[in-house]
Amino acid sequence: MTTFADLGLSPKILKALELTNMTTPTPIQAQAIPHIMKGSDLMGLAQTGTGKTAAFGLPLLHRLLDIGHPPAPRHVRALVLAPTRELVAQIAENFMTFTKGTAVKVTMVVGGASINRQADRLLKGSDVLVATPGRLIDLLERGAVTLESCGYLVLDEADHMLDMGFIHSLRKIAKYIPQHRQTMLFSATMPNDIEEISQTYLRNPVRVQVAPPGKPVEKIVQGVHYIPNGDKAKLLESYLLKHPGEQALVFGRTKHGAEKLYKLLVAWGFKASSIHGNKSQNHRDRTLTEFREGSLDVLVATDVAARGIDIPGVRHVYNYDMPNVPENYVHRIGRTARAGAEGNAIAFCAPAEMGELQAVEKLLKKVIPVIGGAPWSVSEQAAAPKPPQGGRGGRPGGKPMGQRPQGQGKPGQRPTGPAVAKPVRTASKTGGVQSPARQKTR
Numbered sequence: 239m240t241t242f243a244d245l246g247l248s249p250k251i252l253k254a255l256e257l258t259n260m261t262t263p264t265p266i267q268a269q270a271i272p273h274i275m276k277g278s279d280l281m282g283l284a285q286t287g288t289g290k291t292a293a294f295g296l297p298l299l300h301r302l303l304d305i306g307h308p309p310a311p312r313h314v315r316a317l318v319l320a321p322t323r324e325l326v327a328q329i330a331e332n333f334m335t336f337t338k339g340t341a342v343k344v345t346m347v348v349g350g351a352s353i354n355r356q357a358d359r360l361l362k363g364s365d366v367l368v369a370t371p372g373r374l375i376d377l378l379e380r381g382a383v384t385l386e387s388c389g390y391l392v393l394d395e396a397d398h399m400l401d402m403g404f405i406h407s408l409r410k411i412a413k414y415i416p417q418h419r420q421t422m423l424f425s426a427t428m429p430n431d432i433e434e435i436s437q438t439y440l441r442n443p444v445r446v447q448v449a450p451p452g453k454p455v456e457k458i459v460q461g462v463h464y465i466p467n468g469d470k471a472k473l474l475e476s477y478l479l480k481h482p483g484e485q486a487l488v489f490g491r492t493k494h495g496a497e498k499l500y501k502l503l504v505a506w507g508f509k510a511s512s513i514h515g516n517k518s519q520n521h522r523d524r525t526l527t528e529f530r531e532g533s534l535d536v537l538v539a540t541d542v543a544a545r546g547i548d549i550p551g552v553r554h555v556y557n558y559d560m561p562n563v564p565e566n567y568v569h570r571i572g573r574t575a576r577a578g579a580e581g582n583a584i585a586f587c588a589p590a591e592m593g594e595l596q597a598v599e600k601l602l603k604k605v606i607p608v609i610g611g612a613p614w615s616v617s618e619q620a621a622a623p624k625p626p627q628g629g630r631g632g633r634p635g636g637k638p639m640g641q642r643p644q645g646q647g648k649p650g651q652r653p654t655g656p657a658v659a660k661p662v663r664t665a666s667k668t669g670g671v672q673s674p675a676r677q678k679t680r
Contacts, residue, residue, distance in 0.1 A: 465586050
C-alpha cells in the first residue's frame with residue numbers, strides 16, 4: 239500500500255498530516271503528487287470528494303519548503319485560483335493545516351470582504367495566495383500584489399470557472415504571471431473548453447484521470463421523484479422527516495427561492511439556514527461553520543456554493559430545482575459520500591424540468607432510477623410554465639408557502655389530484671434505488 243512517506247514528501251509535511259485523518263493517499267493523490275514534485279504541468283480529472291486539494295497542495299508545499307527564505311513584500315510564490323468564496327476558504331484551510339509547524343505563509347483573498355485588510359495582509363508577501371479571480375484582479379490593479387515572481391499556478395474547479403464566465407478574468411491574470419512556471423489544472427468534469435485552456439496555459443501536461451469525467455461517486459444512491467412545482471416543499475418535508483438529525487443539503491435554482499425555502503423549513507421546525515450570493519461573506523462563513531459543527535441539519539444553497547462545501551456529515555442531497563447546467567448536478571450530489579462515506583441524492587423534477595433531467599442523464603450516460611411519480615408527457619411539459627432563471631426566482635414551488643399540495647402521497651408513490659400528470663410509463667421495480675423510507679440507516 240502506498241503511503242505519503244513513499245511519495246517522498248517532506249518530513250515537516252508528514253508531521254502535519256499526522257494531525258489529520260489522512261493516512262493513505264487517495265488514487266488522485268497517489269498519481270498526481272509524484273508528477274508535480276518533478277515539476278511537470280498536470281491536468282487532473284477526478285470526481286469531487288476524492289482529495290484533489292491535497293493532490294496539488296502537498297507537492298506544491300513540498301517544493302516551497304525548499305526555498306528557505308521569506309517572499310519579498312507584495313510578492314506571491316504560488317497562486318491558487320478557485321471560482322467561489324467557499325471553495326477558496328476550504329482550500330486555504332487545508333493549506334494551513336498542511337503547513338502547521340513550517341514557515342510557509344498562506345493568504346486568502348475573496349470578494350465580499352474588506353479589500354484594504356486583504357491588501358494589508360499582502361504587504362509582507364505570501365508563499366501561497368488562494369483567490370477568487372475577481373478580487374485578485376482588483377488587488378493587482380491597485381498594485382497591492384505582484385505575481386512577477388509567481389512560479390506556480392493552480393486552477394481548481396476549472397470547469398466551474400468556465401460556467402461562471404471567468405475565462406476573461408483568467409486571461410487577464412495570466413498576463414501578470416511569468417510564462418516560465420508550473421501550472422496545474424484540476425476539474426471534476428471535462429467540457430471541451432477545458433481542453434482549450436489546457437493547450438493555452440499548460441506545457442506538455444501529464445494527464446491524470448481516476449474516473450470518467452462527470453461520473454458521480456459510485457457510493458451515491460441516486461433517484462428522481464417526478465412532482466409538480468407546487469408540491470415540492472411538502473415532499474421535501476416528508477423526506478427530511480425520514481432521517482431526523484442527519485444532515486441534508488438542498489439545492490435551489492435562485493437566490494430568492496433558496497431564501498424562501500429555508501424560512502419555510504424553519505417555520506416547520508427544522509434547524510435550517512441558507513447560503514447564496516446575496517449573503518455577506520461573514521454570514522456565509524458563519525453558516526458553513528454552524529453546518530459543519532452540526533448546529534444545522536439542513537442547508538439550502540444555490541450552485542454558487544456547490545463547489546465549496548466539504549462537510550463529511552452530509553448524508554442527503556436534494557435537487558429541489560434541477561440545475562440548468564448539467565455538470566452542476568455532478569457537483570451538487572458530490573457534496574455527499576465524501577471521503578469514502580455513503581450518501582443519497584434525490585432530484586425533484588417538475589414538468590418544465592424534463593429537459594434539464596434528460597441533459598443530466600445524457601452527461602451521466604445512464605437513466606436515474608425513478609423513486610416517485612412518473613415522467614411527464616410532452617404535452618404536459620409544453621403546458622408547464624418555465625422555471626425562473628439565475629436569481630430572479632419567486633417562491634419555491636410556485637404555491638403560497640406552507641400550503642399543502644392536493645393528494646400528496648408517500649415518497650415513492652405517485653401523487654394524485656388534479657395537478658398531477660398522467661404517467662407515460664411506470665417506475666421500474668428494479669431501478670436499484672429505494673425510497674428513503676425503505677433504506678437502512680448506515
